[in-house]
Amino acid sequence: MKRRTAREKAFQALFQTITEDIDTDEAIQHVVEDPEVDPFLHDLVHGVMDYRDDLDQWIADHLDNWTFPRLPKVEKTVLRMAAYEMKHNEDVPTQVAINEAVELAKIFGEEDSGKFVNGVLSKMI
Template sequence: MSSRRKSREAALKILYQAEFSPNENIGEKAAEYFRENLSDADQREFAEILVEGVTERKTEIDERLGKALKNWELSRLGYIERAILRLGAFEIIYQPVTPDKVAINEAIELAKTFCQGESASLINGALDYTMKEKKRNGQEDKSGNDSEEAP
């Protein structure tokens, strides 16, 4: 498993946990979890960036995902699917070092690991729409190289 994938998985677990206590500050729990489960400082830093970014921009991310989910409401999805979508959307929209296609692929892989049924397809479609909408709005295309190197 790549260094960044471990960071994403750790961030996902914290974001998933936050779904159960939305009014709780997850910063301390996240830092402790990352210290215990991510051996590398770069892994911890990337996971913290992801959690902080999703948490700080959750409302804006949810608005964009709402447009991407045709005939669905974000609130109707499972907690883990929502967390994966938010994580992927954050990387697509705000994370300049992650190529968009890598962010989508990583979200799909998380869905294959943690979800059941057609979740991976739903996540793929919603994040692909988010990427295309970003391009239509004139945001920088990060398609670049579809490989991602560990930090």
Template sequence: MRESVFKTLFQWDFQKDEDLTEIAKQHISSLEDEKLREQAYCYIEGIKRTIESLDEIISKYLQNWTLDRLSVTDRNILRLGTYELLYVEDVPIEVTLDEMIELGKTYGTENSGKFINGVLDRIAKGEAPKEKFDM
């Protein structure tokens, strides 16, 4: 599910004039499980609604980088991870970090996993709801 959401965000980053929901249909429709498709669409709608806030938060925690200097892969994994850390109540922080690191290792450079882990860890410590630390 996260991989489909990531692929949607990745493609949207290149086609900002296209509707994110329309792009999502291409990637999410391939998910066999209906619950996962619904969850993926919820993520897409949530990210679409909060994209400016997500980008501001990510930018705040980047060290010696700007959002526009990041690779498209890393930028969109960070958006997905930040959204999940801040707005998805039932996913523990460790799960989000592990899943985003794996996406980074799969789709990014050899350093993406470590970079994503460092940024998301700082975001989690500084921004995640207190309840997520007790999961």
């Protein structure tokens, strides 16, 4: 599985954990067809969940005119994923994590979601 596809699937699984209060592994199984889960996807989903409080605080520290709880679920999920990659995945360059997050925000979010995500993540580097 390509990393972009893995990120999209990871986004979908993480979004389910927010909206449906579903178990992480069950959410992953809902978004993948193959019983063999891609290691990058697995690491991304479980890493975000394991470090969620730390990531949320790091993101909140870089928000202007927003509080973390007020963020829309799409932006919250994308920012968590990017923050995890930036902070805990040495295989992914920071700029790649940001670019991929912006693309996810454009796909799953509102018209200005990509710009918002880019602005927040740019403050975090």
